[in-house]
Amino acid sequence: MSADNNTSEPLFSKKNKMLITDPLTDNNPVTIQVLGICSALAITVQVSQAIVMSLSVLFVIIMGNLIVSLLRNLIPSRIRIIVQLLVVASLVIIVDQVLAAFLPDLSAKLSVFVGLIITNCIIMGRLEAFAMANKPWPSILDGLGNGLGYGAILILVAVFRELFGSGTLMGIPIFGNSLPGEESGLYTIGYQNNNLMILPPMALIITGVIIWVQRARNKALIEEH
Amino acid sequence: MAINKESTSFTFGFAIVLVSVLGLILATLSEGLKERTKDNIKIKKQLDILSAMIDIEKEGITRDNAEDEFPNYINLEDAIILNHKGELKKTDESLEAFDVDIKKENRDKTLSNEDKNYPLFIAKGKKVDKTKYIIPVVGKGLWGPIWGYICLKEDMNTILGVSFDHKTETPGLGAEINKAFFMDRWKDSKIMDEQGAFVKYEVVKDNSGAIKGDSKIDGITGGTITSKGVEEMVNRSLKIYSNYFRNLNSK
Structure with missing residues (x-):
């Protein structure tokens, strides 16, 4: 990822496109770099929460990358991590406040998870590894790619957990009514929701399975020791 | 440069x-x-x-x-503030029952029981046919605060309905306390027995709470600590308010 080429590069050059597509596949922040696992555990119980979390992270990572990239030639290297942290923290507070003012119901649902965006290693990782050394436009694309790559895994894990843990998707019952005494659909023939799905260990196991599937399909991803 | x-x-x-x-x-x-x-x-x-x-x-x-x-x-002018014994509390004129932050008071370790405020909302507006009483409650869940409101019927004894909510309980488990299926289980139960003594609620695991209208409530599978938190919150608050209603009834 060399930086600062000549300025005549087209906006969506091949290299720039790679910035978006790479994190979605062979350089996924969650499954390949194994970052941001903590939030993959915390908010993948319901798909709707995972989507909102993905969008919030997407906003913070794009804006953070842009701001740090604009400031990259000014930031003294001794305090660069603190500067990055300040930028991310301020952005997260902005997201939190705007959600509380304009989407109060959603804000209540997300509660502390918005604050937890600050601790998402993907964001700090991209600021340090990419935005500090690249121009604003590629930094935006890099943020977009990594945000989407993170969101895709988050939502995929959430789909499995919500479907088999609660029998719903986006809150809509898929297998019928599971309430004791009012069973319908699959539940009448003895199907049970798997409570383990809702507990945090299952998020790790599902993420592990995704990593396994991905590496089984693309042998180049397997690290050699 | x-x-x-x-x-x-x-x-x-x-x-x-x-x-x-x-x-x-x-x-x-x-x-x-x-x-x-x-x-x-x-x-x-x-x-x-x-x-x-x-x-x-x-x-x-x-x-x-x-x-x-x-x-x-609800006309907020009808709302009153009680003390920890369930008597009318002498408070600052400017303190409105609606503005009492019971979450903050419950958290505040320096506040003595005597100083805590217990608001009671009385619903007798034009869309309410018989006066209802609404009690705010607050307690601890597994991860953070839980709170809610309990509405009593005109007999000041039977629960008409409850609304619970939480800040950070586990989605799919403890977080289910704000779902209708759990809140409906509290309906029609009485907070005082025939002698007027307060009846403690019990959140149970063995399905014995299936009978509606008694003080046994089925907990949420996998959400035991949150369910127990609801139990503690409801009992602690209702005990105080039941004193007020008992005195009102005996007058």
């Missing part, structure tokens, strides 16, 4: 400017959104109070019309 950006003075200068700029942006934003956020919190509280008494969805009450609809059910 003319300036040495690795020098100590530049580092300090950069840090000071950055912090000031970010601080200014955040302060402006917070100040600008304050009124909106405050309104949102107030409206949410009104909706929570109402939903203990009525099905707000069925009545068509949403965030948009909550402020207009609320006085049709």
Whole structure:
């Protein structure tokens, strides 16, 4: 990822496109770099929460990358991590406040998870590894790619957990009514929701399975020791 | 570059400017959104109070019309504040029952029991046929605070409905306390027995709470600590308020 080429590069050059597509596949922040696992555990119980979390992270990572990239030639290297942290923290507070003012119901649902965006290693990782050394436009694309790559895994894990843990998707019952005494659909023939799905260990196991599937399909991803 | 950006003075200068700029942006934003956020919190509280008494969805009450609809059910001038023994509390004239932050008071370790306020909302607005009583409750879940409102019927004894909510309980487990299936289990139970003694609620695991209208309530599978938190919260609060209702009834 060399930086600062000549300025005549087209906006969506091949290299720039790679910035978006790479994190979605062979350089996924969650499954390949194994970052941001903590939030993959915390908010993948319901798909709707995972989507909102993905969008919030997407906003913070794009804006953070842009701001740090604009400031990259000014930031003294001794305090660069603190500067990055300040930028991310301020952005997260902005997201939190705007959600509380304009989407109060959603804000209540997300509660502390918005604050937890600050601790998402993907964001700090991209600021340090990419935005500090690249121009604003590629930094935006890099943020977009990594945000989407993170969101895709988050939502995929959430789909499995919500479907088999609660029998719903986006809150809509898929297998019928599971309430004791009012069973319908699959539940009448003895199907049970798997409570383990809702507990945090299952998020790790599902993420592990995704990593396994991905590496089984693309042998180049397997690290050699 | 003319300036040495690795020098100590530049580092300090950069840090000071950055912090000031970010601080200014955040302060402006917070100040600008304050009124909106405050309104949102107030409206949410009104909706929570109402939903203990009525099905707000069925009545068509949403965030948009909550402020207009609320006085049709509850006149806040009827609301009173009790003390920890369930007697009317002598409070500052300026303290409104609606503004009492029981969450904050419950958290405040320095506040003695005598100083705590226990608001009681009395619903006798034009859309309420018989007077209802709404008790705010607050307690601890597994991860954070839980709270709710319990609405008593005109006999000051039977639960008409409850609304519970939480801040950070586990989705799918403890977080289910704010779902209708759990809140419905509290309906029609009585907080006092025939002698007027307070009846303790019990959240159980063995399905014995299936009978409606008694003080045994089925907990949530996998959400035991949250369920127990609800039990503690309801018992602690209702015990205090039951004193008030008992005295009122015996007069």
